[in-house]
Amino acid sequence: MYISPNACPALVLNADFRPLSYFPLSLWSWQDTLKAVFLDRVDVLSEYDREVHSPSFTMKLPSVISLREYVTPKSSPAFTRFNVFLRDRFSCQYCNDRLPTSELTFDHVVPRSRGGRTNWTNIVTACADCNLHKGSRSVRESGLRLHRQPEQPTMHELLRNGRSFPPNYLHESWRDFLYWDTELDSDF
Known part of the structure; x- marks a missing residue:
């Protein structure tokens, strides 16, 4: 063969x-x-x-x-869409569903329309339904709850998360x- x-x-x-x-x-x-x-x-x-x-x-x-x-x-990971998904273990941070990357988006916890920045501490992985539901409202206004507060991961954390996939x-x-x-x- x-x-x-x-x-x-x-x-x-x-x-x-x-x-x-x-x-x-x-x-x-x-x-x-x-x-x-x-x-x-x-x-x-x-x-x-x-x-x-x-x-x-x-x-x-x-x-x-x-x-x-x-x-x-590297001592600190690059801020990329993939690394955000990896930090959040490919799970929506609102409903906690684990999904393929094609079904994930990222969401600004504090919406950009309200001064929210695009960085490690304001971006979370979200499914399309939760992202659409939240829209440009705050987490509290939308009635959603964050599974985990976003923070900048270390390279060690990303490696550890990657090993589970x-x-x-x-x-x-x-x-x-x-x-x-x-x-x-x-x-x-």
């Missing part, structure tokens, strides 16, 4: 063997991965059965790689590297 190299991305780990990001999962294409291997920028930790060939060379495609040099994570596809060679540092359940 033929497997396209395009179906063989590599999980990218930092030099401390933790993924650069969990959500979206840090993956590189097979081309970027091979380039990094040949430039001696990464170590190959696991491989697919799939090989690529040139006239004089054959190599198994890497499935897990680690950077040779540690990349320091595994991607649809996980290659078996990735599993040990994605969850090796999670706390184990105890029998006590």
Whole structure:
């Protein structure tokens, strides 16, 4: 059975063997991965059965790689729509329903028409129904209640939230590297 190299991305780990990001999962294409291997920028930790060939060379495609040099994570996350959704765990902060991103919007807690700013402490994830219901009113005037007060998350919080949303596809060679540092359940 033929497997396209395009179906063989590599999980990218930092030099401390933790993924650069969990959500979206840090993956590189097979081309970027091979380039990094040949430039001696990464170590190959696991491989697919799939090989690529040139006239004089054959190599198994890497499935897990680690950077040779540690990349320091950013201290504060970028203020993006995706990061707001991730901070709020893809849940409407009014009705608490968890929804796909295509059904989520963001809402100004203090409406812009009343001087509300577009920043971490005034934006929350909302479903379309709650956002429409609230409109340009305050939370109190709308009769809604905030599930959680918005605040700027740390990178650690976003990474932790991202870990609870595994991607649809996980290659078996990735599993040990994605969850090796999670706390184990105890029998006590």
